[in-house]
Structures are given as structure tokens and as C-alpha cells.
Amino acid sequence: MKLQQAKRHQVKLRIGLSGPSGFGKTYSALLLAYGMTGNWKKIALIDTENNSASLYSHLGDFNVLSLEEPFSPERYIKAIQVCEEADISVIIIDSISHEWQGKSGCLEIHEQLGGRFQDWAKVTPRHNAFIDAIILSKCHLITTSRRKVDYSIDKGSDGKTKVSKLGMKEITREGFEYELTVNFEFLNDKHLVSSSKDRTGLFSGKPEFIINSATGKRLMEWSNDGISLEEIKEEINSCTTEESLKLLYTQYPHLSKELYPLIVLRKETLDNLSNQIIPNEQVIQQPNLENNEFSIK
Known part of the structure; x- marks a missing residue:
């Protein structure tokens, strides 16, 4: 055990974009990535959304890796490795929700094993390997995830069952946000976002805004500040x-x-x-x- 002086060092960004379908996650992720690199050819998008990346081909000649089912953790890991080997600077995973709730994703794997609590002992290491691939990647990485309305079913004081709306819940395993440098939540279909997690200090406590390439440039400047x-x-x-x-x-x-x-x-x-x-x-x-x-x- 040894005390040492804290040092600010350069980091690889881990950025999350979460929101309901149609709120602009893919488009915003591409603008972020371009602001970070200034070069469309240095961007790779892992597309699990039925080739939705093709809708934005007019933006620039970025790379696309179409990932179809099965959406197992191992296939996601392989897709990340393919992008790394291609000397990509920024990887966009659009989206990570399929790894959790898609065909052959973690929830389905757990169900096929029997759906018992002890069956998570076989699923969790596979999901953790996927998270590690994101955290340890040599590239900057942007993930998108879907959000859905979350409800709870409770009994009132009169003994009657009532349904309560809790808000929007991210479709991935709970706790993923803690692994990110910044997490942006889309507030509406006008593409406005706010930061629910921000280690940079650039966005926390600030008014909602629309993501553009300048946002990516600011994040890149922050990540490059420190020991190289x-x-x-x-x-x-x-x-x-x-x-x-x-x-x-x-x-x-x-x-x-x-x-x-x-x-x-x-x-x-x-x-x-x-x-x-x-x-x-x-x-x-x-x-x-x-x-x-x-x-x-």
C-alpha cells in the first residue's frame, strides 16, 4: 500500500445517450463522434437498429457494422474488436439495449436457463465481459440505449391495487450509467438533452441543450487535458x-x-x-x- 499524488491523465471517453425511440439518439451520436474526430472515416457505428444508420449516410462516409440477431454479449464483443482492429477512433454502439433485452440477449439467456435467481450466475459473467469490452476499449466509445416508461404496482391504504408511473427506465442492466464519463438523457422529440451523469463538469447543472459536433469537440478537449x-x-x-x-x-x-x-x-x-x-x-x-x-x- 502506498500513497501517491493524484494526476490528471488523458482518458478515453465513454458517452451514453438514452431516450425513447425517435428522439434522435443515432443522429446525435454521429454528430458527437464527428466533433471528436473531425474525420468521418475514423468513426464506426455498430448498428442493431435494422440498418437505421443508412438514414444518415448523407452526413459523411462513416463506417457501419450491421449487427443482427442473435444479440449475445459475445457478438457485441466481437463487433467492438473488429472496429478496434480497423484503427477506428470512435465506436458508436447503437444500441446496447438489444444485448440486454433483445433476441438471445441476457434476459432471454436467463429465461432459457430456467429463469431462476441462481441462473444469473451463468449470465452475469457474460454481461460483465461485454461491459469490460466497453470500459477497456482503446477507442472512444458512444453507446445509445432505449428508454421506456417504468411502472410499479402497489396496494393502497384501502387495499386496492394501483399502478404508479415511476418515469423512464433505461433498457439495460441497472448500474451501467456509473461506468460512463457522461450520460445524456433525451427529454423530448425536439432532441433536447440533459446530463444525468457527468464526470467532466461541462454539463451538470446546465440548461438542457441540443447535441451537435461542438459538443463532441468540447468533450475531446477535456479528455486530452492531462498526461498523455x-x-x-x-x-x-x-x-x-x-x-x-x-x-x-x-x-x-x-x-x-x-x-x-x-x-x-x-x-x-x-x-x-x-x-x-x-x-x-x-x-x-x-x-x-x-x-x-x-x-x-
Whole structure:
């Protein structure tokens, strides 16, 4: 255990857009992504919404990966990997709701296993792997999710059952919002949004607004403020012990995929240097007087 000074470092953005169908999630996600990159070719949209991305092809020549059923967590993970391997800067998943409630999504998998509470022990690790793929991706990532009206059924003081409207509920597993940098909720079909979660401080407490490319640019400027990956690489190369490498690795969990091979390479270098040093017991012995040379055991 060791105290260390807090550092502001560059991060990969994890942005959520949630709202009912028809509120403008896909269009807004594309504008956000373009503001972040300034290059449509660096954007990939994983489309689970019946090729709805084609409606916005006039915006620019962004990349599309059509993901049809089954909507298992593993297929989503594979789609993310395909985008990463294509050297994409921003991945849009439109939408993540199918992974939870779609055909062969987590709820259906649970039901097929028997629908018992203990069956979640088999489903949860698969869903968590999907969440990890989002969190640990080397790309900036934008997710969209649907929202629906949530109700509760209660008994009143008169003993009669009544239905209460609780508001809008996101169609994904509860708690996903906590993994995001920013989560925007669409308030109406006029595309107005407010932030329900904001680690940047750029939007919390501010009036509702309409997302555009300038929003993405502001987010990108925020994410680039701090120590860069190149500077972290220099820190790795300056480490002289395995302990210092471990400490450095734990400081940047969101960059674990990028840093791990660099950490391993530096450790191998340190191990090789250590093996080249002559151990203490192999000290210089008595000189060989016959040929005027020193011998080493």
C-alpha cells in the first residue's frame, strides 16, 4: 500500500445517450463522434437498429457494422474488436439495449436457463465481459440505449391495487450509467438533452441543450487535458524495478490493454539486465601469473 499524488491523465471517453425511440439518439451520436474526430472515416457505428444508420449516410462516409440477431454479449464483443482492429477512433454502439433485452440477449439467456435467481450466475459473467469490452476499449466509445416508461404496482391504504408511473427506465442492466464519463438523457422529440451523469463538469447543472459536433469537440478537449499515453510510455521506460512497474500499471486502469504489453517488455528488459550482472560470488580470483590474465570462476 502506498500513497501517491493524484494526476490528471488523458482518458478515453465513454458517452451514453438514452431516450425513447425517435428522439434522435443515432443522429446525435454521429454528430458527437464527428466533433471528436473531425474525420468521418475514423468513426464506426455498430448498428442493431435494422440498418437505421443508412438514414444518415448523407452526413459523411462513416463506417457501419450491421449487427443482427442473435444479440449475445459475445457478438457485441466481437463487433467492438473488429472496429478496434480497423484503427477506428470512435465506436458508436447503437444500441446496447438489444444485448440486454433483445433476441438471445441476457434476459432471454436467463429465461432459457430456467429463469431462476441462481441462473444469473451463468449470465452475469457474460454481461460483465461485454461491459469490460466497453470500459477497456482503446477507442472512444458512444453507446445509445432505449428508454421506456417504468411502472410499479402497489396496494393502497384501502387495499386496492394501483399502478404508479415511476418515469423512464433505461433498457439495460441497472448500474451501467456509473461506468460512463457522461450520460445524456433525451427529454423530448425536439432532441433536447440533459446530463444525468457527468464526470467532466461541462454539463451538470446546465440548461438542457441540443447535441451537435461542438459538443463532441468540447468533450475531446477535456479528455486530452492531462498526461498523455506517450508520457506514460516514457514513465514505463524509466522504471528500474518490477515494483515500480506494478505501481505505474495500477495508476491507469482504463489504459490497461495498451500498457500491459509495454509493462511486460520493460520487465523483460530489466530481467535481461539483471542476468548480465556478474553475481557477487563470481568475483575476480587469483591472477594467472603464467599468462598475466585474470580468471573468473
